[in-house]
Amino acid sequence: xxxxxxxxxxxxxxxxxxxxxxxxxxxxxxxxxxxxxxxxxxxxxxxxxxxxxxxxxxxxxxxxxxxxxxxxxxxxxxxxxxxxxxxxxxxxxxxxxxxxxxxxxxxxxxxxxxxxxxxxxxxxxxxxxxxxxxxxxxxxxxxxxxxxxxxxxxxxxxxxxxxxxxxxxxxxxxxxxxxxxxxxxxxxxxxxxxxxxxxxxxxxxxxxxxxxxxxxxxxxxxxxxxxxxxxxxxxxxxxxxxxxxxxxxxxxxxxxxxxxxxxxxxxxxxxxxxxxxxxxxxxxxxxxxxxxxxxxxxxxxxxxxxxxxxxxxxxxxxxxxxxxxxxxxxxxxxxxxxxxxxxxxxxxxxxxxxxxxxxxxxxxxxxxxxxxxxxxxxxxxxxxxxxxxxxxxxxxxxxxxxxxxxxxxxxxxxxxxxxxxxxxxxxxxxxxxxxxxxxxxxxxxxxxxxxxxxxxxxxxxxxxxxxxxxxxxxxxxxxxxxxxxxxxxxxxxxxxxxxxxxxxxxxxxxxxxxxxxxxxxxxxx
Amino acid sequence: xxxxxxxxxxxxxxxxxxxxxxxxxxxxxxxxxxxxxxxxxxxxxxxxxxxxxxxxxxxxxxxxxxxxxxxxxxxxxxxxxxxxxxxxxxxxxxxxxxxxxxxxxxxxxxxxxxxxxxxxxxxxxxxxxxxxxxxxxxxxxxxxxxxxxxxxxxxxxxxxxxxxxxxxxxxxxxxxxxxxxxxxxxxxxxxxxxxxxxxxxxxxxxxxxxxxxxxxxxxxxxxxxxxxxxxxxxxxxxxxxxxxxxxxxxxxxxxxxxxxxxxxxxxxxxxxxxxxxxxxxxxxxxxxxxxxxxxxxxxxxxxxxxxxxxxxxxxxxxxxxxxxxxxxxxxxxxxxxxxxxxxxxxxxxxxxxxxxxxxxxxxxxxxxxxxxxxxxxxxxxxxxxxxxxxxxxxxxxxxxxxxxxxxxxxxxxxxxxxxxxxxxxxxxxxxxxxxxxxxxxxxxxxxxxxxxxxxxxxxxxxxxxx
Numbered sequence: 001x002x003x004x005x006x007x008x009x010x011x012x013x014x015x016x017x018x019x020x021x022x023x024x025x026x027x028x029x030x031x032x033x034x035x036x037x038x039x040x041x042x043x044x045x046x047x048x049x050x051x052x053x054x055x056x057x058x059x060x061x062x063x064x065x066x067x068x069x070x071x072x073x074x075x076x077x078x079x080x081x082x083x084x085x086x087x088x089x090x091x092x093x094x095x096x097x098x099x100x101x102x103x104x105x106x107x108x109x110x111x112x113x114x115x116x117x118x119x120x121x122x123x124x125x126x127x128x129x130x131x132x133x134x135x136x137x138x139x140x141x142x143x144x145x146x147x148x149x150x151x152x153x154x155x156x157x158x159x160x161x162x163x164x165x166x167x168x169x170x171x172x173x174x175x176x177x178x179x180x181x182x183x184x185x186x187x188x189x190x191x192x193x194x195x196x197x198x199x200x201x202x203x204x205x206x207x208x209x210x211x212x213x214x215x216x217x218x219x220x221x222x223x224x225x226x227x228x229x230x231x232x233x234x235x236x237x238x239x240x241x242x243x244x245x246x247x248x249x250x251x252x253x254x255x256x257x258x259x260x261x262x263x264x265x266x267x268x269x270x271x272x273x274x275x276x277x278x279x280x281x282x283x284x285x286x287x288x289x290x291x292x293x294x295x296x297x298x299x300x301x302x303x304x305x306x307x308x309x310x311x312x313x314x315x316x317x318x319x320x321x322x323x324x325x326x327x328x329x330x331x332x333x334x335x336x337x338x339x340x341x342x343x344x345x346x347x348x349x350x351x352x353x354x355x356x357x358x359x360x361x362x363x364x365x366x367x368x369x370x371x372x373x374x375x376x377x378x379x380x381x382x383x384x385x386x387x388x389x390x391x392x393x394x395x396x397x398x399x400x401x402x403x404x405x406x407x408x409x410x411x412x413x414x415x416x417x418x419x420x421x422x423x424x425x426x427x428x429x430x431x432x433x434x435x436x437x438x439x440x441x442x443x444x445x446x447x448x449x450x451x452x453x454x455x456x457x458x459x460x461x462x463x464x465x466x467x468x469x470x471x472x473x474x475x476x477x478x479x480x481x482x483x484x485x486x487x488x489x490x491x492x493x494x495x496x497x498x499x500x501x502x503x504x505x506x507x508x509x510x511x512x513x514x515x516x517x518x519x520x521x522x523x524x525x
Numbered sequence: 526x527x528x529x530x531x532x533x534x535x536x537x538x539x540x541x542x543x544x545x546x547x548x549x550x551x552x553x554x555x556x557x558x559x560x561x562x563x564x565x566x567x568x569x570x571x572x573x574x575x576x577x578x579x580x581x582x583x584x585x586x587x588x589x590x591x592x593x594x595x596x597x598x599x600x601x602x603x604x605x606x607x608x609x610x611x612x613x614x615x616x617x618x619x620x621x622x623x624x625x626x627x628x629x630x631x632x633x634x635x636x637x638x639x640x641x642x643x644x645x646x647x648x649x650x651x652x653x654x655x656x657x658x659x660x661x662x663x664x665x666x667x668x669x670x671x672x673x674x675x676x677x678x679x680x681x682x683x684x685x686x687x688x689x690x691x692x693x694x695x696x697x698x699x700x701x702x703x704x705x706x707x708x709x710x711x712x713x714x715x716x717x718x719x720x721x722x723x724x725x726x727x728x729x730x731x732x733x734x735x736x737x738x739x740x741x742x743x744x745x746x747x748x749x750x751x752x753x754x755x756x757x758x759x760x761x762x763x764x765x766x767x768x769x770x771x772x773x774x775x776x777x778x779x780x781x782x783x784x785x786x787x788x789x790x791x792x793x794x795x796x797x798x799x800x801x802x803x804x805x806x807x808x809x810x811x812x813x814x815x816x817x818x819x820x821x822x823x824x825x826x827x828x829x830x831x832x833x834x835x836x837x838x839x840x841x842x843x844x845x846x847x848x849x850x851x852x853x854x855x856x857x858x859x860x861x862x863x864x865x866x867x868x869x870x871x872x873x874x875x876x877x878x879x880x881x882x883x884x885x886x887x888x889x890x891x892x893x894x895x896x897x898x899x900x901x902x903x904x905x906x907x908x909x910x911x912x913x914x915x916x917x918x919x920x921x922x923x924x925x926x927x928x929x930x931x932x933x934x935x936x937x938x939x940x941x942x943x944x945x946x947x948x949x950x951x952x953x954x955x956x957x958x959x960x961x962x963x964x965x966x967x968x969x970x971x972x973x974x975x976x977x978x979x980x981x982x983x984x985x986x987x988x989x990x991x
Contacts, residue, residue: 014643016661017819020661
């Protein structure tokens with residue numbers, strides 16, 4: 001017993017200092033343990049929050065769609081991360097700016113197209129908008145399909161058919177971009193109004209998440225909008241409205257990606273708006289001079305350049321996603337022309353076409369388009385062609401130099417093949433029935449108008465109506481008077497800079513019957 | 526040389542010193558644990574007496590065992606030590622040198638308590654621990670203060686009985702008297718705390734008691750810190766200012782003090798006393814001996830030991846030195862006190878240059894200087910001056926390694942570059958041990974009686990000195 005007590009009780013301290021230190025240890029032990037316990041708890045909480053934050057901030061994922069058309073229409077190419085806005089902001093905008101959306105909660109007012117799911121409900125995002133979870137925030141923005149998916153109707157009240165790969169004849173990109181830039185600087189995008197609108201659109205934000213949005217996400221989004229607005233809006237404001245189905249590819253690219261000062265863009269370069277192209281049958285086009293002005297013979301470079309236009313950056317670009325789309329487009333066939341024509345007239349037209357047009361444009365075979373012809377895919381000098389020079393002049397040697405030296409520099413994707421040309425390329429005419437209006441800038445509404453001398457071509461006509469024109473080719477495009485409100489479509493004025501309908505006078509001197517025959521044949525393309 | 530103020534005798538009321546140079550109080554652990562002094566101490570003091578100083582102020586001599594700063598310093602708490610001190614006085618007097626005993630009590634500033642003291646807190650004016658090392662203490666009650674007063678009076682009496690030439694009350698540098706005097710330390714609410722008069726009461730009572738015990742004709746001087754600068758640890762209170770000390774000096778004079786010895790700082794060591802450098806490399810090897818002495822000492826050891834932590838203490842220690850000289854660090858303070866008293870004033874603080882001391886004497890800053898560390902470096906400093914040198918050939922570098930070695934090693938100069946070799950330095954350090962004491966045989970039960978042995982020793986001592 002005694003032995004045990006001597007073992008358990010420590011010897012008394014030798015010095016007074018030791019006595020004092022022992023007393024202090026006793027007094028200090030409990031507070032120290034409490035403090036240590038608190039520190040441990042705080043440490044665990046901090047570590048937990050840190051881990052959660054780290055997990056969130058390293059998140060960068062997007063849905064992979066096994067179906068190639070779904071991938072084309074909804075899959076991400078990296079533009080959402082590079083240039084996008086949060087999904088919930090996208091969904092809130094129609095609620096905050098009902099006047100711009102015709103009171104709808106979707107984006108059809110700008111010509112975006114929606115698919116319906118298998119239960120018949122409209123999808124939440126339009127075709128051409130992808131979604132990516134980046135740092136815990138879903139971001140949305142463009143992919144290839146936004147500019148390359150259109151619709152047609154064969155009759156006034158017929159069903160609207162959506163075609164992947166045809167030009168986006170409905171999308172008014174100009175109006176959409178200007179709206180987004182204005183909205184970005186609008187006071188309604190302040191957290192106090194934006195967050196309730198997001199919640200009305202279905203966002204479920206916890207108390208922490210709400211603070212993250214209020215103090216981090218929303219300020220960053222607005223900052224990005226304001227920055228882009230300051231670069232782009234002054235330029236867009238002085239340009240003629242592009243109208244549906246058109247885009248100025250290179251000028252926004254100069255202003256946003258290359259941060260070129262507006263003053264450094266010469267007045268003659270500023271009218272680059274052109275039609276969205278169709279993107280069928282890409283494989284046979286390899287090696288042709290691609291783009292309207294034929295400035296690049298490499299499909300891969302042309303694709304990457306187009307992706308930059310959609311908003312990817314060299315840091316965010318998803319090459320694999322783009323290459324998957326490109327592989328599919330290689331052999332994508334346009335839907336067969338639904339036009340019914342007099343076979344005899346078409347046969348006569350064919351003969352005419354083969355002798356005067358095919359060398360430059362190839363021709364439609366019984367099964368597939370035939371990509372043959374001595375001048376197919378080659379640039380025709382504009383001195384000879386005589387079409388509007390706006391698009392040609394918007395691509396400059398100075399811009400080309402920066403493209404080659406700055407974009408993807410030091411990576412295998414660095415641009416090498418861009419050239420400055422002096423005209424427009426002779427394009428294959430596959431899927432021609434879906435490609436109106438015609439010429440690179442869409443200045444001529446129908447094939448019949450294109451066979452008329454420039455002076456007789458329509459001065460102003462409506463674009464954006466997707467009813468195909470079985471008599472003249474292209475889409476129904478009634479004449480209009482610029483400045484007057486239209487019940488439907490967009491009044492395209494050929495007198496505005498970049499909109500000129502001159503040139504390509506081939507076939508304008510044919511007789512009326514020859515023209516009918518030729519059109520009959522062309523309607524089968 | 527006749528006209529040299531340094532070598533003009535200094536006449537106090539009860540004492541005349543042949544020149545103006547005093548060896549200031551400095552000691553090593555030379556003595557026995559029981560407080561009896563040894564041959565080593567006699568050798569130590571004689572080095573300076575032989576070197577030509579006019580008087581030696583002894584090392585810190587505790588009047589009670591509970592007032593030691595470092596166990597191993599000789600004390601004067603017992604009557605039977607009187608003959609020992611008498612021997613020491615006689616040894617010094619042979620060099621025409623006076624010997625003044627510094628009567629001291631550590632209060633809470635007890636660096637190494639030793640076996641007599643380590644089990645209890647030391648007595649002080651306050652119960653708040655000492656700020657630098659965390660030495661623990663307890664505020665003395667009134668009967669204890671009375672006991673302390675009597676102990677000082679008895680110590681003075683023993684010094685006089687031993688034939689010494691005077692006593693100095695160590696009322697400077699943070700020891701017990703400072704702990705009462707300083708407004709930065711004294712937190713009492715009785716008649717020994719509060720106003721300056723109350724804080725000075727203990728010191729003045731001691732002077733009165735000494736005068737009552739030894740009479741008016743025995744030299745009594747008081748060492749005061751002119752300015753406390755008590756805030757070495759930055760959040761401490763600053764303590765007494767010069768005007769306070771001027772008052773205290775005047776009161777000391779009217780109570781019967783024959784001289785005022787002016788130092789500075791309410792701690793020892795203090796950044797300004799002794800002035801000069803602080804060798805971290807040295808203290809890192811010696812401070813371990815003090816870790817167990819205070820509750821904050823281990824913290825200090827870490828600050829001294831680890832290079833990364835040293836800047837903290839370097840800032841604490843060196844910030845006060847800015848703009849102040851080493852030699853004559855408190856000269857102007859001495860001048861201010863001298864202007865207010867009629868008794869002679871001594872000053873300490875880095876003196877090493879003859880012309881500088883001479884200028885101080887002729888300008889009336891002080892009547893004499895007390896030197897410790899410069900004399901440790903050059904025991905014959907005064908003789909070198911007498912031969913006409915202004916400063917010694919191998920001057921003291923003010924490295925303060927002598928100070929920082931004190932907790933562990935023999936007192937002496939540790940500045941290696943001053944010596945031809947390490948061996949030469951060690952040889953110099955060892956000179957104080959160069960003795961051949963008679964070794965006695967302890968008594969054996971049934972053998973020769975103890976008195977017989979003592980008698981034998983005394984006759985032997987007499988014979989040796991004949």
